[in-house]
Amino acid sequence: MTDTSSGIPRPGARPEDHTDWVTLGRRLQAIQNSMIHCGEPHRYGDYYYAEALRRLLTDSRSGWIPTAEHLWLLDLHAQVNRRNLQEANRRAREARTRYATASAKIRAEVAGWLRRVANERTVPARYRREGVLLAADWLDPATPASPYPSPDTSSAPVSGAAPLPVSAVDAQLLLTLRDAGEREGRLAVGWWRQHAIEGRSHAEQTQTARAVLDGIDSSDETVLAALPHFDLASYDADRYQHHAPAGAPDWAQLPDVGQALVIDAVRSGFTDAVLDGVTAGCQALLDTGDGGRR
Known part of the structure; x- marks a missing residue:
């Protein structure tokens, strides 16, 4: 519905109907004349009007589709939506993986820096230094709280000893x-x-x-x-x-x-x-x- 004074649609009003009812009416009349004058088997009452409406509404120009086709389209849209949802979930998982990888790398770098700088000179207080190392463990629990020795400088095991x-x-x-x-x-x-x-x-x-x-x-x-x-x-x-x-x-x-x-x-x-x-x-x-x- 539209406010006649301002032309602004009222809340809850239905969308404007663009159906060309005049044209549909002419087609329905033509279909009925064909059923009567073209030698088709005569239909009476409800059967006559039902067949006329069927021919009108199943015409691609009418803008209507049969119930079976409508259900098929709904199912097709549901399948497309499921595929889109699966693709969106896949991309979200990949994004979370990339974020987790980058976050772990950043946490490891920050934790490594804390472990390198937290020594008796920079943090002489024992409990404060332990607090810094504890924070490093929280950031990167997979790495021990010590930067020594680095893998490239550590001694290799003796031959034959695993x-x-x-x-x-x-x-x-x-x-x-x-x-x-x-x-x-x-x-x-x-x-x-x-x-x-x-x-x-x-x-x-x-x-x-x-x-x-x-x-x-x-x-x-x-x-x-x-x-x-x-x-x-x-x-x-x-x-x-x-x-x-x-x-x-x-x-x-x-x-x-x-x-x-x-x-x-x-x-x-x-x-x-x-x-x-x-x-x-x-x-x-x-x-x-x-x-x-x-």
Whole structure:
């Protein structure tokens, strides 16, 4: 329906009918005349009008189609829609796969960068550093939280010895290696204290202790560089065998990832022991106020 005053269709109005009813009426009249005057068998009543309408409406010019053809078209459209839906779903799956692949690559790159930069110099606080590595594990849980050693620099297994699975590097072995690193770290703190603190005046000891604590809290590279460092380059099969408990797999049998876990465990224990020991020693020196004199 249309608002006669404005010409704007009213809400709910049916679409405009473009059927040429006059032409259809003329065709219907022609069909009826042909049925009467062309010697066809006579039909009467409903049968006569039904046949006339059938001939009119099945003509391709009428704009109508039979029910069977209409159902066939509906089924054809349904098949096309199903194929379109399947194609759309296929493209959506491919897009999700591409996104997941790109996302995993980006997460791995970000996690790798976090693992490379999170060390005792850049993040001296133990718990903050563990938080950074935990974030890296969340981003890329398939990769261990350690960049050492890289596959192109890791030692190859001895001839005839197949690499063991990563599961061979169990938690107990890593804990033992971390304890070994902590022992070396505590020894390194003793050497550092002898060279940096002891044998100096009370004022110099207090000044050094305060400067070291401030440097650790602020991640001052100069202060951190003066602390004992874990010597990554010197960690080899001999040191591993010295640290590893009885029954542990040989160094050459560990896969690259397993060697990285071992090095990270020893390095983490060493670094944490150094930072904790230096911090505790400097803080005790300031608290007692005796300058370390006994």
